């Protein structure tokens with residue numbers, strides 16, 4: 219098409235189309251985090267739009283996507299006064315402090331009986347900003363500053379593609395939000411910075427805060443910034459509660475965390491724990507949970523101190539990431555023979571303990587992260603698991619360092635390693651994933667199996683620490699877990715640094731473990747896929763170790779296959795374990811030594827008045843929750859912790875959370891009181 223012949227009307231039409239399309243892609247990419255086109259396709263749309271606007275300058279509007287980076291760099295910093303002060307948040311670090319906060323509100327703020335609901339939401343770890351929309355357009359953005367005066371950063375915030383230039387709502391609207399950098403974006407940003415000879419950012423917060431205050435917004439546009447809005451200043455204009463306001467914001471196309479829950483006080487700590495558990499999967503960094511009184515009416519009654527609102531509090535999680543230097547990479551061999559590279563680092567505090575080792579998973583992971591000795595790395599602790607290296611903060615290895623290579627022989631026994639892929643009969647596609655030592659007698663594996671067997675959830679032999687197990691396996695006194703029960707004081711006192719008293723203690727601890735029930739013994743064997751819960755189910759079917767060993771293969775298949783929730787993989791793993799001559803020999807030794815008490819079977823009444831019915835119990839009842847569960851089970855019912863599709867009854871005690879009630883309504887479960895439940899158990903209804 220000859221461009222000079224581009225009809226103005228057609229140009230206008232195409233312009234409108236392009237703007238709409240680009241905005242929709244911005245929304246998908248930055249707000250929903252779910253792009254539907256590639257970056258190259260997006261760039262092509264922008265190139266077309268720019269071309270069109272060059273030929274038809276009359277089409278350029280201030281809120282066109284091309285104008286996000288329009289204009290000149292600002293020369294100075296302008297202050298703006300926040301219409302409503304930007305408070306910080308009161309902090310709590312424990313359930314006790316949370317309860318105190320609630321009590322203060324209820325006793326000295328709200329009227330008797332004016333019971334509040336709460337929103338619980340993630341506390342984003344970034345830099346806070348205020349954004350004002352008027353007439354549906356973004357008109358002003360500022361930093362928090364000292365809470366009264368902030369820095370004007372409108373041009374900078376306009377460059378952030380997730381912040382819509384226009385929204386449907388046309389009244390004045392003042393929003394509070396957090397500028398963040400997603401974790402995955404920080405990694406890429408740091409690599410780029412290092413390539414350019416710049417210091418990498420230690421965390422997303424520093425990167426975001428620094429970017430926001432840059433004078434040249436064209437530089438800001440190069441940073442992968444996002445905004446997550448968490449509050450509306452004059453929210454009561456759009457909804458009566460904070461929770462509904464957050465939903466409303468999302469409906470306006472504004473980015474929000476979309477992860478809030480509304481509940482009564484009883485549910486708050488659980489909701490916080492849920493955020494703590496899932497935050498590793500959030501794309502943004504979360505350093506706590508913010509709990510807010512949900513109704514604006516009650517927020518207004520409560521008011522603020524000189525520093526923070528009384529209606530909100532931040533529950534802070536202990537810091538879970540840290541940066542430190544790698545001094546060495548060693549390779550450990552675990553109980554299954556898997557070789558795991560481990561970074562030995564300068565000690566650093568992480569979640570309350572000093573950490574100096576972190577897992578690097580496998581050779582592929584090391585290559586992917588490009589970690590080497592001398593680098594400064596970001597380590598992270600997820601729950602109870604050992605810390606992991608998640609990123610390189612600074613590639614400060616000595617120049618010319620060779621990349622780390624996984625060994626081709628087991629560092630503990632020298633046997634050549636095998637890769638999972640090769641074992642599975644698949645050609646090696648250059649990917650090694652996990653490599654393992656195939657030698658079952660490998661001292662590292664024997665030691666790993668014994669430590670696992672002795673661990674708390676399994677046989678709980680407290681006195682069997684790592685150094686003692688090392689001695690026991692090195693001296694050949696213990697070759698498998700059953701050998702533990704043959705240790706007498708004479709053998710033990712023969713060990714280095716083992717007095718008579720400690721030998722007695724060790725022996726007593728081992729003897730005591732004979733009393734553990736079969737489920738714990740099974741759980742301690744390390745059968746792939748069979749943890750504590752499955753171990754218990756298997757133990758309930760077998761009842762005793764002699765029984766388990768008496769099964770033929772066909773019997774085992776049938777019995778194990780009938781266990782609720784056991785898939786084909788688990789059945790195969792159990793059958794293979796029982797068939798393996800070496801594993802069998804150890805089980806027989808355990809049996810002959812009388813280890814493992816018969817499994818007590820809790821009777822499931824298959825008949826009973828509530829057979830086939832499923833219950834969820836919630837709220838505060840007159841009896842203990844466990845007692846109620848046992849009562850229901852004795853009447854033939856099944857009990858679950860949450861309301862599901864097939865839940866028949868929700869037993870709702872005092873202070874039942876709104877979420878549970880909503881779920882019950884959604885899934886059509888009948889809501890009953892404790893009294894009504896008793897009548898059901900008695901078969902009276």
Ligand code: AMP
Nearest residue numbers: 306307339340341342345346396448508
């Ligand atoms: P602090 O910086 O410890 O005083 O905590 C207060 C800051 O937490 C606020 O200024 C906000 O920037 C930030 N924040 C992050 N997420 C939220 C949220 N969901 N609700 C309220 N404030 C939040």
Ligand code: ZN
Nearest residue numbers: 628631655660
């Ligand atoms: Zn080995």
